[in-house]
Amino acid sequence: MGGRSATGGSSGTGGVATGYDAAAGSAGQDASVATGGQPTGGSNAGGAKSGGSAGGSAGSGGQGATGGRSTTGGSSAAGGVASGNDAAAGSSGRDASAGTGGQATGGANADAAGGGGADGGGGSGGQPDGSAGGAGGGAQYNPCPSTGACAIMPLGDSITAGTGSSDGGGYRVELFRQAVANSQSITFVGTLASGPTTVSGKPFPRSHEGHSGFVIDTITQRQGLSSVTDAAIAKSIPHIVLLMIGTNDIVWGVLDEPTKLGNLIDKIIADAPKALVVVAQIGPSNDDNRTALIRAYNDGIPAVVQARVAAGKHVAMVDMFTPFVSNPNYKTALLSDEVHPNDAGYVILGQTWYQAIQSVLPRAH
Secondary structure, X not given: OOOOOOEEOOOOOOOEOOOOOOOOOOOOOOOOOEXXXXXXXXXXXXXXXXXXXXXXXXXXXXXXXXXXXXXXXXXXXXXXXXXXXXXXXXXXXHHHHHOOOOOOOOOEOOOOOOOOOOOOOOOOOOOEEEEEOOOOOEOOOOOOOOOOOEEEEEEEOHHHHOOOOOOOOOHHHHHXXXXXXXXXXXXXXXOEEOOOOEEOXXXXXXXXXXXXXXXXXXXXXXXXXXXXXXXXXXHHOOOEEEEEOOHHXXXXXXXOHHHHHHHHHHHHHHHOOOOEEEEEEOOOOOOHHHHHHHHHHHHHHHXXXXXXXXXXXXXXXXXXXXXXXOOOOHHHHOEOOOOOEOHHHHHHHHHHHHHHHHHHOOEOO
């Protein structure tokens, strides 16, 4: 199917763009989250020029080089967090969207000449990751301090807690390992704790806010994440919130999940207005019927994120669904039970989170 069009500016390395990147059957969009921005490090050094005409339309009539993806804005560069509404329908592989050297398949890439859409502005230097920049072309946003550790709150249910992983650390272990390997300084914050004591020879920050069995908002059968968010954020004061929730809502047949998710995001924004909130499209189940419900829920998330971005909030989105289903054997290779990842699955989650936020993380000193 053809891609959705995207609007907005182009983000570059070292910053965040806020819009959204919907996963409409793409091969992988690990770093495709954004916060609305204009490049500081530029985009597309070494990538083929897509061009960028006034109004931000992509080169060659605004259609992506592969996968039929059209854009009317810029693209984000490697390492930048993009969340522009760029649906990578049938786009190229995971490397292109994860910022690991792939060429952008759509959008107005700012090449060495500094092209890019009028809404966002181009830059020079940097490598494209294939995702479009956020709506509005505003200044890039970095929530982390320039020195010291960036405080990250993993917020969600038992998947955030790490159920199904051998060490109880879940995706947090791989996310921390990636930061250490790249000499970046992070810590996890929250009122709960689990996981190993050391990772990659460093003390592992075991804190998190992963509540087993929780739904988005309280129902008769289950407590909602919204009931603990205010107190948790007030105590922890995070710079980044990684929100991954909704799996138990599917299990309990909760209706209108996207609206409830939007209300929870609003609560987080009110509690931590300076934080970057990265919202995950959740992973699949080993039950096909449940996976269909998960896909429907995920399809509603981009509009929820974009509405907050349009209001000037620091919200972004990351696709956790596609990296799993792109493996034809994911049910046995990446899941430990019906919904929880195994160690290999958690590595994918951790790498995907890292690719989404890596450009804003401070260097370790």
